[in-house]
Amino acid sequence: MSFVGYKKCVEAGDTVILFLRYGHMHAIRVKEGQTFQTKYGALRHSDLIGCEYGSKIVCPRGYLFILHPTPELWTQNLPHRTQILYSTDISTVTYQLDLKPGSVVVESGTGSASLSHAIIRTIAPTGHLHTFEFHEQRAEKAAEEFEEHGISQFVTVKHRDVCQKGFGLDHVADAVFLDLPVPWNALSSAKQALKKEGGRLCSFSPCIEQVQKTCEILRIMGFEELYTIECLVREFDVRTSSMPIVDLGQSPDVGQVGNQSAAPMKDNLGQADASKMEDTTDSLKKNEQTDAEPQTKKVKTEQSEAMEMGDIADSKGNKNKIDADSASKKPESADAGKRKITFLPASASDLLGKIDNRNFVFKTGVAPSQMPGHTGYLTFASLYPI
Amino acid sequence: MNGNIISEGDYVVLKKEKNIKVFRVHRQRDVFMDKVRFTLDAAVGHPYGTMFEVKNGKLLKLERISLTEEEVTKKVAGVDNRDLHDLDSNQMLSQDDIEEMKKSGESRERIIEQIVEHSVTFEKKTEYAQAKYIKKKKLKHLMEFRIVKPNARHLCEMYFNKSPAKICHLRGDSLGQILTYGNVKSGMTVGLVDSCQGLVIGAVLERMQGSGKVVSFHPGSGSTTPRPILDMYDFPPDVTEMLHNFPLQQINSFRLETRSSQPVSGSVQQVHSVSDTSIPETGTMVDENTIGDKTMVPNTNEHNATALDNDDAEINTKTELNDSKDAEGAPDDACGLRQDSTVSDTTMDDSGPLSNLDNKRKRKNRKAGGKSEAEHIEDTKKVLLENKLDCLIIASKFHPTPIVMALIDFLAPSRPLVVYSQYKEPLMDCYTQVREKGGFINFHLTETWLRQYQVLPQRTHPVIQMCGASGYLFVCCSIKQT
Numbered sequence: 001m002s003f004v005g006y007k008k009c010v011e012a013g014d015t016v017i018l019f020l021r022y023g024h025m026h027a028i029r030v031k032e033g034q035t036f037q038t039k040y041g042a043l044r045h046s047d048l049i050g051c052e053y054g055s056k057i058v059c060p061r062g063y064l065f066i067l068h069p070t071p072e073l074w075t076q077n078l079p080h081r082t083q084i085l086y087s088t089d090i091s092t093v094t095y096q097l098d099l100k101p102g103s104v105v106v107e108s109g110t111g112s113a114s115l116s117h118a119i120i121r122t123i124a125p126t127g128h129l130h131t132f133e134f135h136e137q138r139a140e141k142a143a144e145e146f147e148e149h150g151i152s153q154f155v156t157v158k159h160r161d162v163c164q165k166g167f168g169l170d171h172v173a174d175a176v177f178l179d180l181p182v183p184w185n186a187l188s189s190a191k192q193a194l195k196k197e198g199g200r201l202c203s204f205s206p207c208i209e210q211v212q213k214t215c216e217i218l219r220i221m222g223f224e225e226l227y228t229i230e231c232l233v234r235e236f237d238v239r240t241s242s243m244p245i246v247d248l249g250q251s252p253d254v255g256q257v258g259n260q261s262a263a264p265m266k267d268n269l270g271q272a273d274a275s276k277m278e279d280t281t282d283s284l285k286k287n288e289q290t291d292a293e294p295q296t297k298k299v300k301t302e303q304s305e306a307m308e309m310g311d312i313a314d315s316k317g318n319k320n321k322i323d324a325d326s327a328s329k330k331p332e333s334a335d336a337g338k339r340k341i342t343f344l345p346a347s348a349s350d351l352l353g354k355i356d357n358r359n360f361v362f363k364t365g366v367a368p369s370q371m372p373g374h375t376g377y378l379t380f381a382s383l384y385p386i
Numbered sequence: 387m388n389g390n391i392i393s394e395g396d397y398v399v400l401k402k403e404k405n406i407k408v409f410r411v412h413r414q415r416d417v418f419m420d421k422v423r424f425t426l427d428a429a430v431g432h433p434y435g436t437m438f439e440v441k442n443g444k445l446l447k448l449e450r451i452s453l454t455e456e457e458v459t460k461k462v463a464g465v466d467n468r469d470l471h472d473l474d475s476n477q478m479l480s481q482d483d484i485e486e487m488k489k490s491g492e493s494r495e496r497i498i499e500q501i502v503e504h505s506v507t508f509e510k511k512t513e514y515a516q517a518k519y520i521k522k523k524k525l526k527h528l529m530e531f532r533i534v535k536p537n538a539r540h541l542c543e544m545y546f547n548k549s550p551a552k553i554c555h556l557r558g559d560s561l562g563q564i565l566t567y568g569n570v571k572s573g574m575t576v577g578l579v580d581s582c583q584g585l586v587i588g589a590v591l592e593r594m595q596g597s598g599k600v601v602s603f604h605p606g607s608g609s610t611t612p613r614p615i616l617d618m619y620d621f622p623p624d625v626t627e628m629l630h631n632f633p634l635q636q637i638n639s640f641r642l643e644t645r646s647s648q649p650v651s652g653s654v655q656q657v658h659s660v661s662d663t664s665i666p667e668t669g670t671m672v673d674e675n676t677i678g679d680k681t682m683v684p685n686t687n688e689h690n691a692t693a694l695d696n697d698d699a700e701i702n703t704k705t706e707l708n709d710s711k712d713a714e715g716a717p718d719d720a721c722g723l724r725q726d727s728t729v730s731d732t733t734m735d736d737s738g739p740l741s742n743l744d745n746k747r748k749r750k751n752r753k754a755g756g757k758s759e760a761e762h763i764e765d766t767k768k769v770l771l772e773n774k775l776d777c778l779i780i781a782s783k784f785h786p787t788p789i790v791m792a793l794i795d796f797l798a799p800s801r802p803l804v805v806y807s808q809y810k811e812p813l814m815d816c817y818t819q820v821r822e823k824g825g826f827i828n829f830h831l832t833e834t835w836l837r838q839y840q841v842l843p844q845r846t847h848p849v850i851q852m853c854g855a856s857g858y859l860f861v862c863c864s865i866k867q868t
């Protein structure tokens with residue numbers, strides 16, 4: 001119904017992603033008569049029905065957006081029953097296993113079905129996923145979700161211990177994916193499941209000892225092109241930052257203060273841009289004030305997102321002009337360019353930013369101080385026809 | 387025709403460890419790999435995935451892979467004791483000796499053993515160094531490779547290893563992310579700008595397999611630009627028919643047209659069918675206006691809209707390809723196609739017997755040839771008017787901001803915008819400008835870190851060299867504008 005094809009408007013039974021602001025999302029299943037409590041107040045499900053996906057929904061104390069579900073949004077919002085794979089690993093797995101519409105894939109364990117949703121999206125409507133899970137409730141819950149998400153026709157969920165009983169599939173699969181504590185016990189059955197003309201296999205393991213053993217067995221079994229990688233994502237917070245310029249006393253070069261660069265203003269950082277920078281710097285400062293309030297969970301990209309959703313984030317009285325809506329009403333950059341900016345002498349500019357009031361102001365992408373350092377090792381291998 | 391069998395006219399990938407090349411299978415046409423010349427004739431009829439070797443200029447199916455390094459090390463350890471004096475004799479085999487052995491039909495195992503035995507330093511090496519040495523020698527002296535079907539993974543790897551500049555340094559994992567974050571799948575309408583010679587267009591088409599529409603916006607004013615990599619995907623016609631082209635040079639005037647003729651987004655019909663994703667919709671509406679000419683889509687450069695004849699089109703391609711190579715000063719053995727095309731220039735055996743595929747292409751081409759550039763562009767406009775885009779992908783050598791600004795209004799609400807760039811700064815600009823403009827949420831600017839591991843008993847460690855350049859990705863989500 002929704003995970004393999006886009007639709008325009010919300011209907012009862014749909015899974016909808018509520019986007020409050022960066023990092024604050026919920027997945028809800030729309031049922032008439034129900035309400036959902038958000039931090040902006042109660043949301044009546046019936047109010048969503050008939051709304052176009054992407055619409056802004058006004059709540060008692062703020063607003064949010066309703067988004068069409070995608071496997072990626074689902075991965076960020078699904079109920080965790082196990083550890084799950086995230087989108088960086090998922091995209092690498094999908095790509096390295098050569099998945100496409102029509103592919104037949106075997107997966108175990110199903111876990112929270114984070115990866116399963118992404119696989120189904122890619123192989124539908126002509127392919128099929130066989131997913132195996134030895135924990136009965138997890139298997140049932142996954143099957144239920146596939147039903148709710150309108151993708152059950154593309155997947156078979158089996159409750160089974162694949163290490164003991166195998167997959168019970170003979171030469172049907174283009175690819176096998178294993179996320180198991182002891183993957184090597186499933187390898188011979190995995191080989192049996194792969195098509196006679198060959199296929200791809202991936203095993204995900206958090207620990208190197210598992211990888212070691214898996215690779216050993218893979219080689220013995222005739223798998224080739226073993227390729228073990230780790231794939232991590234680094235997210236940048238795009239924002240304007242500044243550094244003060246030290247006072248070096250009276251410059252011997254007449255008329256030059258601070259930064260000694262005599263480079264002329266570059267076109268690509270013209271005045272319009274500079275004024276924008278000033279704007280964001282202002283708002284950044286305001287946000288820094290709000291950020292100073294004790295906040296525990298907020299880490300990355302929080303500041304810039306607060307700018308985007310300024311009305312909500314700073315609802316306590318900070319008048320912040322930059323939000324998703326009002327931004328479009330901003331004057332064209334030509335007008336903005338005429339606004340007065342107080343610079344030190346005109347020559348005191350730089351190629352990457354601006355000198356402004358004894359500060360070097362620049363746009364930058366700030367890497368997070370905390371980021372996932374390890375998810376797991378992905379081992380890929382090919383099986384070729386004999 | 388079984389798609390799993392290597393056939394004449396197919397584009398095929400030759401994989402010899404990190405060395406990957408693409409050739410088109412033609413009878414009696416020389417190809418080169420590692421400076422060895424051979425023909426692919428003997429590959430025809432074998433299934434994809436088959437291992438071949440070249441012996442005396444002849445391609446043969448390889449029944450069994452030659453010894454793994456572990457096996458050889460073990461063997462040599464035994465040989466060491468017996469033939470110690472041989473090694474002491476301090477004699478090395480010359481290249482000629484090795485060639486002689488190869489010609490005399492000596493087994494592969496024996497050749498490697500001989501090389502090892504005649505290495506003065508071999509016995510002094512540690513077991514691990516020995517294994518490494520053997521692997522190196524094997525790669526050097528044995529022409530063993532697999533022939534596999536082209537796909538996004540192989541083509542991206544080939545270009546990334548050999549001429550990354552041609553694909554904007556787009557690394558495989560980043561390409562994978564583009565497809566995932568774009569939520570690319572069967573049945574959707576994708577808009578994209580590809581400066582990677584068709585690599586990204588092909589990767590998107592691969593994930594749609596004939597159902598849905600792809601509108602490729604290209605620089606310039608013509609009806610399409612050369613996209614040599616797209617040809618190498620060797621898509622069947624039902625896949626390439628999904629592709630529509632639109633010149634970026636006309637995008638502003640088109641936007642103006644649509645703005646004046648229609649009160650913004652409201653009247654643009656939305657065709658987001660959910661249930662019929664399996665039914666290719668390509669050209670349904672256009673058909674009414676083109677009297678059943680279903681193949682109006684300008685396809686790959688080989689099916690160049692203006693070219694009436696296949697041979698002409700191919701020669702055009704070559705010129706373009708070589709030009710771009712010269713321009714970038716890249717080594718021209720980028721993918722083996724150069725040799726292939728050089729040969730085809732002189733032998734011109736394209737006029738010889740053609741495979742089914744070729745015939746199909748030729749027929750298709752004739753039909754397509756009947757349409758003018760302007761008509762193609764009009765067709766694409768119809769696609770754009772009928773469908774809002776379900777995702778917009780930009781992987782461009784051009785500064786992305788102006789392109790993004792010109793195209794984001796074509797994107798339906800609640801859909802991903804995915805912009806790739808080799809550099810971070812243009813994406814930061816794009817990020818900032820899109821945020822200023824409004825209508826988008828959930829901004830992400832990312833890069834990926836990819837570390838490969840050598841996994842061997844007692845010697846597992848990260849691979850010494852690592853590629854630090856993934857490029858950057860800017861992803862956000864459109865919202866409904868009020």
Ligand SMILES: C[S@@+](CC[C@H](N)C(=O)[O-])C[C@H]1O[C@@H](n2cnc3c(N)ncnc32)[C@H](O)[C@@H]1O
Pocket residue numbers: 082083084085108109110111112113114115116132133134135138160161162163164179180181
């Ligand atoms: C880490 S979870 C998989 C998460 C999944 N990849 C995702 O993205 O949601 C591993 C799952 O494998 C299941 N499992 C472990 N051993 C199994 C076995 N022998 N047969 C079937 N399932 C097994 C566990 O119950 C668990 O749910």
